[in-house]
Amino acid sequence: MATARLRSRKLSEPTISRLPVYQRIVEGWAAQGLQRIDSSQIGELAGVTATTVRRDLAGLGTLGTRGAGYDVTVLNERIGEALGQSIHCDVIVVGMGNLGRALVNSTNFLVRGATLAALYDVDSKVVGTEIGGQVVRSFSEPLPNATVGVLCVPADQAQEACNRLVAANVHAILNFAPQVLTVPLGTAVHYVDFSIELQILMYHLNNGTGPLGGGVLHSLGIAAATNHRGA
Amino acid sequence: MATARLRSRKLSEPTISRLPVYQRIVEGWAAQGLQRIDSSQIGELAGVTATTVRRDLAGLGTLGTRGAGYDVTVLNERIGEALGQSIHCDVIVVGMGNLGRALVNSTNFLVRGATLAALYDVDSKVVGTEIGGQVVRSFSEPLPNATVGVLCVPADQAQEACNRLVAANVHAILNFAPQVLTVPLGTAVHYVDFSIELQILMYHLNNGTGPLGGGVLHSLGIAAATNHRGA
DNA sequence: GGATGTGAAGTAGTTCACAGCC
DNA sequence: GGCTGTGAACTACTTCACATCC
Numbered sequence: 001m002a003t004a005r006l007r008s009r010k011l012s013e014p015t016i017s018r019l020p021v022y023q024r025i026v027e028g029w030a031a032q033g034l035q036r037i038d039s040s041q042i043g044e045l046a047g048v049t050a051t052t053v054r055r056d057l058a059g060l061g062t063l064g065t066r067g068a069g070y071d072v073t074v075l076n077e078r079i080g081e082a083l084g085q086s087i088h089c090d091v092i093v094v095g096m097g098n099l100g101r102a103l104v105n106s107t108n109f110l111v112r113g114a115t116l117a118a119l120y121d122v123d124s125k126v127v128g129t130e131i132g133g134q135v136v137r138s139f140s141e142p143l144p145n146a147t148v149g150v151l152c153v154p155a156d157q158a159q160e161a162c163n164r165l166v167a168a169n170v171h172a173i174l175n176f177a178p179q180v181l182t183v184p185l186g187t188a189v190h191y192v193d194f195s196i197e198l199q200i201l202m203y204h205l206n207n208g209t210g211p212l213g214g215g216v217l218h219s220l221g222i223a224a225a226t227n228h229r230g231a
Numbered sequence: 232m233a234t235a236r237l238r239s240r241k242l243s244e245p246t247i248s249r250l251p252v253y254q255r256i257v258e259g260w261a262a263q264g265l266q267r268i269d270s271s272q273i274g275e276l277a278g279v280t281a282t283t284v285r286r287d288l289a290g291l292g293t294l295g296t297r298g299a300g301y302d303v304t305v306l307n308e309r310i311g312e313a314l315g316q317s318i319h320c321d322v323i324v325v326g327m328g329n330l331g332r333a334l335v336n337s338t339n340f341l342v343r344g345a346t347l348a349a350l351y352d353v354d355s356k357v358v359g360t361e362i363g364g365q366v367v368r369s370f371s372e373p374l375p376n377a378t379v380g381v382l383c384v385p386a387d388q389a390q391e392a393c394n395r396l397v398a399a400n401v402h403a404i405l406n407f408a409p410q411v412l413t414v415p416l417g418t419a420v421h422y423v424d425f426s427i428e429l430q431i432l433m434y435h436l437n438n439g440t441g442p443l444g445g446g447v448l449h450s451l452g453i454a455a456a457t458n459h460r461g462a
Numbered sequence: 463g464g465a466t467g468t469g470a471a472g473t474a475g476t477t478c479a480c481a482g483c484c
Numbered sequence: 485g486g487c488t489g490t491g492a493a494c495t496a497c498t499t500c501a502c503a504t505c506c
Contacts, residue, residue, distance in 0.1 A: 016434050051499055148436070172433075178339045202403075289488085297486080
């Protein structure tokens, strides 16, 4: 259903990473009861130029109105469509330490289209407790069919946990552990590394390019490395 | 000190975001007692081509040996230098929920050059408790001089907390709240948004570009939007 | 009038291919 | 022989400028 017009495929990587930002802005606009937004308003909030916003949105088909900007409801829907939020996606989270809890308890992490299927931990003190409405299971239990696995385990356990996910037929992994993972071809790993964010910020601090100084302007990209290669 | 040769300035944004990845790889190599690494080995682990690795590293000056790759110790040092890890940087964390705790307790978040100066929360049940060796202070107390502020507060409190940081002369903010912040010109905000990572992964899942399918290859970039604009 | 959507130009980043050095 | 470092070619993304449509 809703196979209306998914015309232009192949959004560029930078575009894909900006769309969720636009969507968040549009949702905020909608929450304030506003109905229209234009490319320069989105651009200012997202930290990119209005032209970039228009280019990005043009990739989703014609959805603006010349002279009047974009309808926030339509825009929100179309971005969601483009990002695949209309397709169901089961997510399992492995490792219920502070980070795992933070993710699960966040009202924000599980976006439309993603459902929390199960939580896992190896600590018997945590297994059986309820977090975010889900009972934490033992990671030694059989895993359900899931499409995305989120790894919130310590670095030294990441590869092993990853192996179990791969064996359970999970083909997409969001890895919060500061550990490069080896996976078979056909599995995507997406890394999120907080310290890298901090280091980038520190670089700009020390070089005047970011704060106080000159020209960072937008630099809005993907938060991590996505790779998939042979074992 | 150590003002040896900081020759080529202006590393490109993609390069800056890859350097911490290389550094992590090199550290892992060193921990295993290995002394040399070559560009294709780094590239494979980082998910980029060997040429890209060499280009990135060439920006730090001549530091490899033709025919023999790079010395892991030297490489580690020079990347650290380039990223400004030799310059001291005080970090304060605001909001000690699960995420704030996860960051502070992570052995990985505070990289070389960054020192945890203070922790803050508004919850009187948390204020006064000790987390990661630091006593949590009330956010209404005067703030110390810090160079980087890390926001781990709920979205609806983010702007207010941000204002306090700006008033306390913090010019670089790492914002984990899903909230676009308005800051005065001269302040850098760097956004980290977990749900965006998940959405990017879901997009690739639904389009076959990432897992199972074809061509994601590397896509290694910045995790967020950095902007600074007028109030 | 005003903002979108887009060809054309410009810029930045990556990849190729190989000279240079160990 | 092997791997670095880099000019040259290529590709991708962004920005400009403006025709187009409400």
